[in-house]
Amino acid sequence: MQSLSNRKKILEQEPMNFWERIYLPAIFKGLAITLRHFFMKKNTIRYPEETREYSKNFRGMHSLKRDELGRERCTACGLCALSCPAEAITMIAAERQKGEENLYREEKYAAVYEINMLRCIFCGLCEEACPKEAIYLDGPHVPPEYLRKDFIYGKDKLVEQPFINLEELSLNK
């Protein structure tokens, strides 16, 4: 058939010579390759004992940050919720009362802050939108759960652990 594209190539296939036809050299070559792999370093990571490292720019679970005095940085401005393309973030704002200055950095704070991890697409736009540097996606991946409701993370799971502060601990009790 005539070639319309002008790119037709006729493949010249020579008949196999004697050594190719008896296959043995090719078989020995193959055996050498598999034997080399036998002694190579193995790629296996024995999972529960060892874990693969995350890459540096991995975006995983969110954490709500605290400042250097251990106060929550979030001021419940709602920019993260606004920027979220998956509508995964909701919050209810509250006003800081007298005596809570050691808990919240700004005069307004998030009384409830929830992220639905099933909706979240881990794009990192909340991180970019936040004017207070309060939210970062710096955790590991979200662990599996049995129920959908367990994937809605509240402040108990999101807020960074405070620095160990004995005074605060006794206050909470």
Added chain:
Amino acid sequence: MEFAFIIEKFILIIVVFVITLVIAMYSTLAERKVAGFMQDRLGPDRAGIFGILQPLCDGGKFFFKEEIIPAGAHRPLFILGPTLAIITACIGSAVIPWGQALTIGDRVVELQVADVNVGILYIFGVVALGVYGIMLGGWASNNKFSLMGAVRAASQSISYELAMGLSIIALLMVTQSLSLKEIVAQQEGFVNWNIWAQPLGFLIFLICAFAETNRVPFDLPECETELVGGYHTEYSSMKLGLYMFSEYINMFVSSALMAAIYFGGYNFPFMYDLGLSANWITIIGVFVFFIKIIAFIFFFMWIRWTLPRFRYDQLMNLGWKMLIPLALANIALTGVFIILKDKFF
């Protein structure tokens, strides 16, 4: 027959049987380990250190699986299939000489269950019987894939038995004996090994041994990509286990046979120059023999994870158009060499 003789043979049979089964058992683990290592993985290593308990777990699992016999199957033959496969696999090891005689007190204990003077023919008979297990199982399953697997197994084993027999004839011309004990005893030291006299014959025998044990690249009877599981498609639980086990036992027996008739069996280099007593030579010889067998088993696995499966017409071409003429040529060449050797040396 005296009583001590019977006891002696009985113990020997039990020992050989246990060793055969243990090696077959650990071949299943070794197969997976070798596969893993050749594919840059580790293979099973959770059950016990280095996965040493894996075969026990697999065996236990096989026993506790539900056993299904298909409604259309021929019940007695369906059960007979795997039974025959494993029995024929096991009895092949009877004539293999595991070592020289061991002297205990004033008793001389031969480390061979039966010194049949036509040992090689016996092994051939047993190997030929082995295909009945596969044939019966495949036919009795009442499944087209099983039947095709069985038919393939039958025609493959007939085709390759011919070339195997012809390669053995050339060997017999060199050894002048059919008894395995005699053949192994002739190959004293290192230079007398039959591989040096029969390199081409060994190659043909090796290829045929792969075909007879249904190992890759000749595993067309159980070829997963075309026939689901081949002859054992309908088998489950320990019956499937027996089929798999018989494959590994066959592999062990044919490794032992190849090590015995071509690689000197229990003979090792400088065996009489080390100044050891006869019993020590025997014991070391047995170890050497097992090292050779294990090397062959490794070679079986190594080939399996290197070569792809043959197409069926290629398999038949190789058997009938390549190996049989080659084996015939080998016989003629051997004859010429023997005459030349008689005339001039």
